[in-house]
Each structure stands twice: as structure tokens, then as C-alpha cells.
Amino acid sequence: MSEILEVKDLSVSFDTYGSEVKAVRNVSFQLMKGETLAIVGESGSGKSVTAQSIIRLVPTPPGKFIGGEIRFNGEDLLQKSEKQMESIRGKEISMIFQDPMTSLNPTMTIGKQIAEGLMKHQNMSKKEAHLRGIQLLKLVGIPTPEVRIKQYPHQYSGGMRQRAMIAIALSCNPKILIADEPTTALDVTIQAQILELMRQIQEEMGTAIILITHDLGVVANTATRVAVMYGGKIVETGMVDEIFFEPKHPYTWGLLGSMPKLDKEQEELQVIPGSPPDLADPPTGCPFVTRCPYAMNVCGEHMPSDTSVSSTHEAACWLLDERAPKVDIPESAIVGGNDIYV
Template sequence: MDKILEVKDLKVTFDTYGGSVQAVRGINFDLHKGETLAIVGESGSGKSVTTKALMGLIPKPAGKIPSGEIMFEGKDIAKMKDKDMQKIRGRDISMIFQDPMTSLNPTMKVKTQIMEGLIKHQKMSSSKAKERAIELLELVGIPDPKTRIEQYPHQFSGGMRQRVVIAIALACNPKILLADEPTTALDVTIQAQILELMKDIQKKTEASIIFITHDLGVVANVADRVAVMYAGKIVEIGTVDDIFYNPKHPYTWGLLGSMPTVDSKEDELFAIPGTPPDLMNPPKGDAFAARNPFAMKIDTEEEPPMFKVSDTHYAATWLLHEDAPEVDPPESVKRRMKDITANGSDQKGDES
């Protein structure tokens, strides 16, 4: 597949009264046409900051991109002026934010908010833009779009508002869609509908999607590849099968082990001990070392490189070094992997 986006050694910092926060600390990944890449990790790992950097939305002057490249169609958008970025934002790269109520202007009708991008980027007349806006509401599954388009955001339910936000993001047929935890504020039933909608839209539009989430259950159903972030770095990246069935980083083990499943018979959920490090003063060595029960002396001294597991799978852990002791994932992780495998087999059987 052709690459549509390449991120190289991206760093993002924020100046505060207490010092500089190193929110993203040199990440590398690419995105292929028509692919869904999920970026997962707990709060504060740098997921949302990464997407804001891709959109050119890092707040200035406090926020900076001191180094790195974001290559989109041969141009480094990390170094673009805001005026030039405005031509790309919304047209070529679009974003779905996690809270639809704060994403929509409560004082403007839905039609105005959808038409805005069409008129600005597509140079459509008001009448053509309105026709397209109605088509978009229909595409995202809102019934009676001709009537609903004249309404205000407060007249929609939470799930319907998120569909409106998706319609706005899709208005200009973007090549890349950034979805920042788009189902967080929704109940489980509506979450499933929104995820199904995004998969359906991707088939129709062939857009590439970067899906930000802390919910590994969501990842299994929507992503082609997964990047696991911790303390501003990508610590493991691979296909969905690589991450779920053959995880290599202890942090990924922790995330999988803390995932509840319907079939689980355990009384208590597994939790990763400790808290993420202070990114104003990142620790020496592996940032996960203090929370890693399998940490070795080298973990506190040197930062691990990305070790190659396979052509599609890489992980930054010293456990993959040829001289490291052989360590298996904890039993809680193995049980989760078995549950996921069993559920995946059931779903494949249902689909066939």
C-alpha cells in the first residue's frame, strides 16, 4: 500500500511555569491509504497531542515542535505556516473530537456548520453546499435529514450529535480522518453504531483513519495496525494480530491484562501498578521501568531501541535483546489473549 503520511522523530513540548513538558518524545510511524491505525495508551501518554500536531493545532507560543517531520504528500506540514495549514485542515486532513457538544457551536444551525467547510474549501454555492450537507447527514445515518439540518445541536441526542460531527469531518472528502476517542462520551450501544458507521464510511470514501483510544476492545474491531504509546513514545507497533496475539512489551501486557472480558471469571481486575512518569523530567532509560515487574538493570540506564519482531511488528523493550532472559507474559494476559482469540473466532463464524 502507498504511504499517505510519514511521521519522523516528532517531538512536541509545552512551556509551563514549572518548566518544559516533553509531551511527545520522538515518535515514528506511517499511515497507508485506506488503512486504520489505532494509537492506544493511558491518559497522558501523548495520543491526543500527536493528533493535534498532525492538524497543526498545537497551541502557540507555549506549544512547540522542536524537531521532527510530518510528511504529507511530499510536504512537511510540521513546518508550515498556519495560513498554509488552513488550506489542508478540514479539506485533506479532518478531525473528529471526542465530545460532540463542545465540538459544535450551540448558537448555529447544523446546516451552517456543515456548509462552512464546503463553501470555504470546495467553493460551493450556498444552495449546492446545503444539498451536499443533506447528503452527508443521510450518509451518517440521521433520519429525515432535510428537517434535521434546520435544527440546533441541542435538539440532537449525544449519538446523533457525534454523527453530525462526523458529517462535518467528511464534508470535503478528506484523505486522512483523525478520530480522537470519538465514542468516549457515548453509551455502549451507540458506541457500536458509531464504530460500525466509521467502518462503513471508510469503505465508501477510502479515507485513511488514525483512531485514538484507550479502549483496546474498540481497537480489535476497527484497526488494521496498532501503535502503543507510553510517556510520549511509541513502545510497540504492529498489526492487530501482532499486538493482541503476540504482544512483546510489558506495558502492552499490562493494557491487555487490565482489559475486562465477558467470559472473565476473576473477582478482581488486573491493574498496572504505579503512575506514568513526570514528562517535565523524563526518567533515564526505559520510562516504564519503575512500573515494570520484569525490569532489568539496563532498563534504568539506557533507553531501549525498537527491536524487530517481524516485518510488521516492532517493540522497544530490552526483553527482546538476545542476551535478555526469556520472560513470558503474565497469566492474566495469557487468559485475556485466549478470551480474545475465542471471541474473535466466534465473530468470524458469525460473519461467515
């Protein structure tokens, strides 16, 4: 598989009152053609900022790009002008957002909102765009698209709005689709439908997907590869099986451990004690040090470098250093086959 997007050493900060919040710190990852990369992490770990940086939707100011590169088709997106970015957004890279209730313009028909991108990027006439809009709505599974295309967002249900969002995002056959928590605001049955739809479309169109989520169930169902983010950094990346069955980073253990298990009697849900670091003043060492049960002296002082576990699996943890004591995966983090299909 060939690489379509490479993020290298990306750092993004936000100016707030009196301090600079370093939301994303030296993040690097690649995206292959046609794969689904899931970026997981808790709120505030920098996953949404990373995603929005790719199509430069981070508002600047207060946001600013401190450094790094985002290579798409060999060109650095961070060096592009705003005009050049306009021809990439929606055409090459599209995005769908978390809350379908608020991410569609309430004063414009769905048809017009789909047509806009088509008319801009593919020079379609109004009529062509309308017909293509009907096709797209049919593709995303909206019944009677000829009627629905003339309706306004408030006449759609939540699930249908997210379908319409997907139709908008896919209208110009983008190479990359960034889905920022696409199912968080939906109820579980609709969630499954939306994920299934995304998988189907990926098969048909070969779109690469970056899926931002904090729901490990969603990850297990849809992702090819996973990047775990914590405190503005990627702490572990690997194929989905590697992350679920051979996790190496204590934070990943914690994440997996806090997933409710179906086949075990649990009195209480497991949590990771403590709270994430303040990114206005990030720790010099590993960001997880204050919450890590295996923390050593070195962890607080030096950031561990990415250590390869296999050709596809990397983790940034001092436990992987040869001088570190051997620590086995805690039992709570061991995932049974049934657990992940929640």
C-alpha cells in the same frame, strides 16, 4: 499499500509554570492509504497531542514543536505557514473530537457548520453546500435530514451530534480522518453504531483513519494496525493480531491484562501498579521501568531501541535484546478470541 502520512521523530513540549512538559518524545509512525491505525495508551501518554500535532491544532504557545517531521504527500506539514495549513485542515486531513456535546457551535445550525468547510474548500455556493449537507447527513444515518439540517446542536442527541461531527469531517472527502476518542463520551450501543459508521465510510471513501483511544475493545473491532504509546513514546507497533496475540512489550501485556475477561472468573480487575512518569522530567531510560515487573539494570539507564519482531511488528524493550533473559507472556495478558469483542 502506499504510504500517505509519515511522522518522523516528532517531539512536542508544553511550557508550564517553571517546567517544560515533554508530552511527545521522538514519535515515528506511518499511515497507509485506507487503513485504520489505532493509537492506544492511557491518559497523558501523548496520544492526543500527537494527533493534534498532525493538523497543527496544538496551541502554540504554550505548546511548541521541538523537532521532527510530519510528511503528508511528501511535504513536511511542520514547515507550512498557517495559511497553507488552512487549506489542508478539513480538506485533506479532518478531525473529530471526543465530546460531541461540546464540539459543535451551539449558536449555529448544523447545516451552516457543515456548509462552512464546503464553501471554503470546494467553492460551493450556499445552496449547493446546503444540498450536499443533506446528502452528508443522510450518509451518516440521520433521519429526515431536510429537517435536521436546519436545527441547532442542542436539538440533537449525543450520538446524532457525533454523526453530525463525522459529516462535517467528511464533507470534503479528506484523505485522512483523525478520530480523537470518538466514542468515549457515548454509551455502549451508540459507540458500536458510530464505529460501524466509521468503518462503512472508510470502505466507501477509502479514507485512512487514525483512531486515538484507550479502549482496547474498540481497537480490536476497527483497527488494522496498532501503536501503543506510553510516556510520550511509542513502545510497540504491529498489526492488530500481532498486538493482541503476540504482544512483546511488558506495557502492552499490562494493558491487555487489565482488560476484563468475559470467559474467566475474576474477583478483581487487574491493574498495572504505579503511575506514569512525570513528563516534565522524563526518565533517561525506558519510561515504563518503574512499573515493569521485568525491569533490568539497563532499562533505567538506556532507552531501548525499536526491535523488529516481524516485518510489521516492532517493540522498544530490552527484553527483546539477545542478551536478555527469556520472558514469556504472562497468562493474564493472553487474550482469548471472545475477549476482544467487548
